[in-house]
Amino acid sequence: MTANSLSKYEDLLYSIINEAQKYNVEYAEARFHSTQHLAAILQNGESKPTISYEKQGVGIRMIYDGVMVFASTNMFDDSLNTLIEKSISRAKSSKKISKAPIEFSSEKSVNKEWSASEKENLKNVHVTDMISILKDVDGYITSFNSDVSLPNRTLGIDNSIEEKFYVNTEGTHILSRVPRVSFHSIITANHNGQLSAFSIPAGYAGLGRSGGWEKIKSFDLSSYIPEQLIIASNSIKSKSEKFDEDIDIIVGPDIAGLVAHESCGHPFEADRILGREAAQAGESYLGFDCYGTKIGSEEVFVSDDPTIPESMGFYLFDDEGVESRKRELIKGGVITDLLHNRETSFKMNIRSNAASRSVEFDKEPIIRMSNTFIEPGDYDITELLSDIKKGVYIKNFMEWNIDDRRENQRYVGFEAYLIKNGELDINVKSPVLELTSKKFWSSVDARSKNLDFKAANCGKGEPMQGAPVWTGAPDVRLRNIRIGTRS
Amino acid sequence: MNLNNILSIVENKISSLNCDDYSFLLSKEYEDLIRFSNNSINVFDSTENIAIEIYLGKDKKRASGVIYNLDETSIINYLDSLFQYCNDSPINNDYTHLPSGPFTYEINKHIEIDQINNSESIIDHVENSINSALQHGASRVCGSFTSRMSEIILITSAGIESKDESITNLLNIRAFTESKSSGHGLSCSSSIDDIDSEKAGIDAGDYAKSSINPRQCNPGKYDILFTPTVAADIFQFVGHAASADSVDSGDSFFANKINLKVSSDDLSLSDVGNPKNGIYQRIFDDEGTPTQSTKIIDNGILTNYLHNITTSNKYGVKSTGNAGIMAPFCWNIDVSSGNTTFEEQLSSINNGLLITNNWYTRFQNPAAGSYSTVPRDACFIIENGKISSPIHGIRISDDIPRQLLNIDSLSQTRKWINWWEVETPVLSPSIVIKDVPVTRST
Numbered sequence: 001m002t003a004n005s006l007s008k009y010e011d012l013l014y015s016i017i018n019e020a021q022k023y024n025v026e027y028a029e030a031r032f033h034s035t036q037h038l039a040a041i042l043q044n045g046e047s048k049p050t051i052s053y054e055k056q057g058v059g060i061r062m063i064y065d066g067v068m069v070f071a072s073t074n075m076f077d078d079s080l081n082t083l084i085e086k087s088i089s090r091a092k093s094s095k096k097i098s099k100a101p102i103e104f105s106s107e108k109s110v111n112k113e114w115s116a117s118e119k120e121n122l123k124n125v126h127v128t129d130m131i132s133i134l135k136d137v138d139g140y141i142t143s144f145n146s147d148v149s150l151p152n153r154t155l156g157i158d159n160s161i162e163e164k165f166y167v168n169t170e171g172t173h174i175l176s177r178v179p180r181v182s183f184h185s186i187i188t189a190n191h192n193g194q195l196s197a198f199s200i201p202a203g204y205a206g207l208g209r210s211g212g213w214e215k216i217k218s219f220d221l222s223s224y225i226p227e228q229l230i231i232a233s234n235s236i237k238s239k240s241e242k243f244d245e246d247i248d249i250i251v252g253p254d255i256a257g258l259v260a261h262e263s264c265g266h267p268f269e270a271d272r273i274l275g276r277e278a279a280q281a282g283e284s285y286l287g288f289d290c291y292g293t294k295i296g297s298e299e300v301f302v303s304d305d306p307t308i309p310e311s312m313g314f315y316l317f318d319d320e321g322v323e324s325r326k327r328e329l330i331k332g333g334v335i336t337d338l339l340h341n342r343e344t345s346f347k348m349n350i351r352s353n354a355a356s357r358s359v360e361f362d363k364e365p366i367i368r369m370s371n372t373f374i375e376p377g378d379y380d381i382t383e384l385l386s387d388i389k390k391g392v393y394i395k396n397f398m399e400w401n402i403d404d405r406r407e408n409q410r411y412v413g414f415e416a417y418l419i420k421n422g423e424l425d426i427n428v429k430s431p432v433l434e435l436t437s438k439k440f441w442s443s444v445d446a447r448s449k450n451l452d453f454k455a456a457n458c459g460k461g462e463p464m465q466g467a468p469v470w471t472g473a474p475d476v477r478l479r480n481i482r483i484g485t486r487s
Numbered sequence: 488m489n490l491n492n493i494l495s496i497v498e499n500k501i502s503s504l505n506c507d508d509y510s511f512l513l514s515k516e517y518e519d520l521i522r523f524s525n526n527s528i529n530v531f532d533s534t535e536n537i538a539i540e541i542y543l544g545k546d547k548k549r550a551s552g553v554i555y556n557l558d559e560t561s562i563i564n565y566l567d568s569l570f571q572y573c574n575d576s577p578i579n580n581d582y583t584h585l586p587s588g589p590f591t592y593e594i595n596k597h598i599e600i601d602q603i604n605n606s607e608s609i610i611d612h613v614e615n616s617i618n619s620a621l622q623h624g625a626s627r628v629c630g631s632f633t634s635r636m637s638e639i640i641l642i643t644s645a646g647i648e649s650k651d652e653s654i655t656n657l658l659n660i661r662a663f664t665e666s667k668s669s670g671h672g673l674s675c676s677s678s679i680d681d682i683d684s685e686k687a688g689i690d691a692g693d694y695a696k697s698s699i700n701p702r703q704c705n706p707g708k709y710d711i712l713f714t715p716t717v718a719a720d721i722f723q724f725v726g727h728a729a730s731a732d733s734v735d736s737g738d739s740f741f742a743n744k745i746n747l748k749v750s751s752d753d754l755s756l757s758d759v760g761n762p763k764n765g766i767y768q769r770i771f772d773d774e775g776t777p778t779q780s781t782k783i784i785d786n787g788i789l790t791n792y793l794h795n796i797t798t799s800n801k802y803g804v805k806s807t808g809n810a811g812i813m814a815p816f817c818w819n820i821d822v823s824s825g826n827t828t829f830e831e832q833l834s835s836i837n838n839g840l841l842i843t844n845n846w847y848t849r850f851q852n853p854a855a856g857s858y859s860t861v862p863r864d865a866c867f868i869i870e871n872g873k874i875s876s877p878i879h880g881i882r883i884s885d886d887i888p889r890q891l892l893n894i895d896s897l898s899q900t901r902k903w904i905n906w907w908e909v910e911t912p913v914l915s916p917s918i919v920i921k922d923v924p925v926t927r928s929t
Contacts, residue, residue, distance in 0.1 A: 049812060126575055153737070195855060277528055407880075
């Protein structure tokens with residue numbers, strides 16, 4: 001295990017806890033949080049400035065007289081105690097706009113050090129290695145031979161290391177380290193004078209894993225990029241198709257995974273259900289009494305699991321010191337769990353299931369997804385296709401959005417095919433899947449065996465926090481769906 | 488922490504590296520933030536940070552970054568690493584030396600640095616906005632108040648050494664009724680005294696109350712009146728498309744359109760670095776070039792892209808003072824006002840919609856500007872020039888270039904918009920766009 005570089009801040013963190021306790025706070029935590037990025041970007045073959053981003057500091061959260069305050073700084077001098085004093089003063093002043101005291105669920109204290117597996121330490125990676133890979137990818141694009149030309153491309157590799165040292169007034173003491181490697185790209189295509197910008201992977205997603213530099217090999221860019229260029233070229237040249245009746249469709253892992261994230265993960269965040277995110281990311285179509293409610297067909301199984309090795313959303317303890325576990329959110333179409341932190345779990349009189357995360361030292365921990373996915377089924381793709389007479393296989397997408405209660409969603413296909421008599425036919429351009437969450441979950445009738453994940457950056461909170469996650473799913477078949485066409 | 492000590496550590500070390508170009512921008516930021524929901528505070532955030540952004544260029548190779556670890560050893564180690572990254576980077580054929588001036592900066596007279604320890608005012612504004620919304624029909628209110636003050640010092644190898652400061656206050660409020668209808672209000676200003684928390688609460692409460700019992704709206708094309716909050720979202724993407732970096736990366740719908748008609752004749756739109764009464768002010772960019780007012784669209788014609796020194800050299804023009812070392816970006820977008828009142832805009836629509844807020848704008852094809860966005864909070868049918876029934880569950884699916892050409896009117900009055908969904912401050916009128924495609928879920 002690579003040594004955690006933050007252990008030297010132990011005295012600082014306990015001095016913060018001691019200072020907070022002088023004010024008789026109900027609860028205090030101090031989190032030293034370091035996020036380091038080394039990013040290489042190649043735009044149209046030219047290198048952008050190499051980016052080295054090293055952000056670190058301490059985030060302090062306290063509950064005083066039922067009021068939550070959060071303070072953060074990277075100035076570890078006398079101003080630190082002044083900041084704590086000011087925060088307590090702000091808690092006192094804010095009491096007049098506090099209608100209900102904030103309390104936390106009771107959790108056991110732990111003393112742990114954990115990290116994601118890392119064979120080749122990211123600290124030892126040279127910029128030349130990163131640029132060399134990007135130049136290879138650039139070569140695959142510039143040498144792509146097609147009647148679709150690719151005049152613009154922006155390619156990036158980001159190596160990041162996130163380290164945390166967390167302590168609280170209940171005796172919990174946790175050191176953690178998660179390195180991550182990811183690849184992103186945006187490419188512009190020109191076909192008969194029409195410009196189309198698209199990403200590989202589609203949907204502005206990325207290839208990403210937690211771990212050391214060895215993970216870059218798992219992306220298999222030398223095969224993946226040329227294969228995706230052919231697919232993108234065919235998609236761009238395809239023509240749209242109008243469907244007058246409801247049809248059967250299959251959505252690929254990229255779309256189904258995003259549906260798991262948008263239509264299950266987000267509305268299952270207990271803080272949204274309670275209205276805490278209402279002014280920004282919105283609320284939920286669920287109420288707090290939703291446990292046991294049937295939400296979809298018996299084929300719907302959705303989970304969120306931070307313990308998946310190598311995943312972007314990997315963690316073993318959350319930022320409230322609670323041990324993580326797999327959360328089975330929907331089983332057989334029935335709601336079985338929500339995503340909780342200690343504040344929301346207190347309100348339900350249950351234990352937290354460790355969904356509280358912060359992405360940087362100056363952001364409060366809030367409820368976040370980790371790796372949210374539809375569980376795989378028993379079929380292979382040919383079996384899913386076999387009894388569809390006329391339909392569409394929408395493998396991935398570019399445009400998507402959903403309303404702020406997570407009811408009405410839309411995905412516009414990028415790689416998509418007509419299905420005729422149980423087999424894939426020609427490409428079809430930009431089929432539009434625009435339906436409610438209830439309609440989606442109730443229309444699922446089969447899932448394939450192949451579970452696939454994509455890396456994504458999940459936005460939530462104020463200030464905005466982009467959290468690394470995986471979205472995942474198998475191919476999912478839905479019956480009797482209205483498919484539109486992008487005008 | 489002594490800023491002069493930090494500056495001298497950076498300057499001494501960076502001088503020893505013998506770079507062809509360097510810059511460092513030291514920023515000190517204080518931010519207070521209250522988040523509230525269900526008429527009650529959730530958390531009071533207080534942040535105090537010092538960060539140093541550093542750029543190094545040598546032998547046409549470049550590296551840049553940010554460090555928050557401010558002890559001497561860490562700064563020196565960081566600069567050694569950054570210099571190594573710079574040496575390991577490929578030669579950039581567009582490499583351009585940092586601008587050398589001498590420059591005259593507009594002295595920033597628009598703000599008063601009096602914001603620190605202003606927490607009582609922030610709490611009062613939050614309480615006031617909640618009460619206003621409740622008095623105007625809301626049953627529960629949520630939102631946020633952010634008060635941010637930043638001081639920056641820029642030093643470059645080209646002899647630039649200058650300071651600037653900025654204050655931003657943002658109140659964002661959302662009100663809900665028992666029947667789950669909702670309304671949105673906001674108030675943005677550099678001065679906390681100019682925040683109108685009562686009006687923001689009234690707007691949110693009134694919109695929530697007037698949008699109870701919404702009905703479904705048929706998909707189709709509608710003339711739509713967008714309030715400044717929604718119009719600002721469209722215009723921030725116009726600003727993004729005007730960045731020369733967006734053009735170079737291929738995700739701009741303004742590529743190859745300089746001196747061509749891109750919008751209705753009524754629309755003019757500028758990027759402004761230091762707007763009077765604005766909510767974010769910068770007198771110089773991250774390379775030291777003075778910020779300015781740059782006309783992007785002049786009466787319907789695309790006139791300029793936004794540049795830093797690298798893109799300006801590549802395009803053979805002067806920098807517009809929009810660096811970003813990595814890429815030029817907008818400071819503030821100033822959209823021209825029109826000659827109609829909001830009421831006249833309403834009365835100009837026989838069969839259309841009024842959209843008061845939106846979110847989740849995503850592009851199918853950024854190069855074509857094809858996108859969709861989800862209206863939220865109060866939306867209404869407009870019939871024969873008057874607001875009729877509230878609606879819900881719709882989505883706008885359109886192309887920004889088409890929308891710009893189909894702007895029918897801009898209002899006389901404008902409003903500063905900057906909130907969760909509109910990250911670039913925009914001074915926006917309300918606008919009417921003809922024939923906007925509207926869809927809904929099945």
